[in-house]
Amino acid sequence: MSVNPDLVRACHIQARACERFGSPFNGALLDRIAADLEAGGPTVRLFARWSDAGLKALFDDAVPIRIANTFNHLAMGGEDPALTAAWPRPGVAWAVDRAWAAARAAIGPHTAMLSAFLDHEPQTNEVRRAGGLLGGFLTVAAEARLPLRCFEIGASAGLNQFWDRFRYDMGAVAWGDPASPVTIDGDWEGGAPPLPAVDVVERGACDRRPTELTDPVQRRRLLACIWPDQFERVERSRRAIDLALASGVRVDAADALDWTRAHVAPRPGAATVLYHSVFWHYLPAATQAGLASAIADLGARATAEAPFAWLRFEPAPDDMALIEVRLTLWPSGAERVLAHAHPHGAWIRWLG
Ligand SMILES: C[S@@+](CC[C@H](N)C(=O)[O-])C[C@H]1O[C@@H](n2cnc3c(N)ncnc32)[C@H](O)[C@@H]1O
Structure with missing residues (x-):
């Protein structure tokens, strides 16, 4: 399966935006996801629906932020205890490499749930x-x-x-x-x-x-x-x-x-x-x-x-x-x- 260089770029661009708006964790996570895509890791298959999308279409559909959010959604729910344990929580210093290792390992067992989340446009209320x-x-x-x-x-x-x-x-x-x-x-x-x-x-x-x-x-x-x-x-x-x-x-x-x-x-x-x-x-x-x-x-x-x-x-x-x-x-x-x-x-x- 081929890697979409625009998707890699979009993840890095979104990473910098997350850092700028106060989420160093999401910034570092999106950089890890981009690296996994480039290396042909399990994210390539998970995000295959966007394998041909250009940069504009990716941002129009808020794809990079959907990608970060889908792991957060899984971690919040507790269906994968190792992921939940490695995810940021108040009072505990987070380590993005540990969190990303757990997230990457969760892709296989939880593909259906991660994919279902990706179907939805991100909806926020600040x-x-x-x-x-x-x-x-x-x-x-x-x-x-x-x-x-x-x-x-x-x-x-x-x-x-x-x-x-x-x-x-x-x-x-x-x-x-x-x-x-x-x-x-x-x-x-x-x-x-x-x-x-x-x-x-x-x-x-x-x-x-x-x-x-x-x-x-x-x-x-x-x-x-x-x-x-x-x-x-x-x-x-x-x-x-x-x-x-x-x-x-x-x-x-x-x-x-x-x-x-x-x-x-x-x-x-x-x-x-x-x-x-x-x-x-x-x-x-x-x-x-x-x-x-x-x-x-x-x-x-x-x-x-x-x-x-x-x-x-x-x-x-x-x-x-x-x-x-x-x-x-x-x-x-x-x-x-x-x-x-x-x-x-x-x-x-x-x-x-
Ligand atoms: C980024 S969210 C902001 C939500 C909220 N106003 C806030 O500040 O947290 C933008 C919202 O606009 C809604 N929206 C977009 N186009 C719309 C339309 N034509 N009519 C009604 N709502 C729309 C989206 O569904 C989404 O909930």
Whole structure:
């Protein structure tokens, strides 16, 4: 079976990205996987479905990260005790060569499970992005002086639907219930946003392919997409999952454009907020244009008694690795970049 040099390259590129975003383990693991592919090891057969794929197609389908996640998924489940024992866990120093040796040995006995995981597009839901969105929600609440109606598109499992039930401990920004089971603790740079109390009177969410948190199989898949040496992220997500389930999370399975047209409209007595994070660039150009036009129509219907806000946590146009928190608030339609942020919310730089 021939080795796809683009797949090898893709693994190395993804490895550097994982290191850059705080997962040295995944970086080192992906380098080992690339070396195994080049040496004609068991990964060649496991990843044979991508033996002809070019670099762009590999990244369009998030293949390198699927590959890393599939071993994490197996290690998390405990079906291969040697792999689980060698995998990163809190309080124990990990050794990537030991972990990779166990992962490589697991390929034969667990091919079916590893392959089944590879069938799925990676699905993530990053709770700490709420730390970036928070400043936007607070700005809307402070300026509109009204309760909020919050509608999220591309919500994944819907964990950030309950952003107002998290505790935020981010330096200058301390907000929310100190007894919340979920703490958002990114580093806050710059001044603080207004910090009013906020009443969320209605919430809704959609995703083209929501993760159903009541299903343990889907829950495990979601957690497997968090990089294995980022224990804090895993723990925060577990707590947010429990909170979401206890709060009656619901994410409608729908395309964002259809759903926005059907469910979102300004209403007197509350400020209506449409928000999304790390979602926009997944949309085809026609859907982006359709949504932008639907949002402009909603803005045109807004009044002082029924304001409408579009809040987004999305890559800057010229730098995919830099996130902008951008807010447009109608009836004035004023648009501003409130903050820059790390893609996973590890830091927020408030621009106000
Ligand atoms: C990278 S995830 C981000 C999820 C979540 N917003 C977060 O920040 O953790 C992007 C999400 O957008 C969803 N998505 C992509 N295209 C969509 C569409 N046309 N309509 C609704 N959801 C879509 C995907 O299913 C996925 O859950």
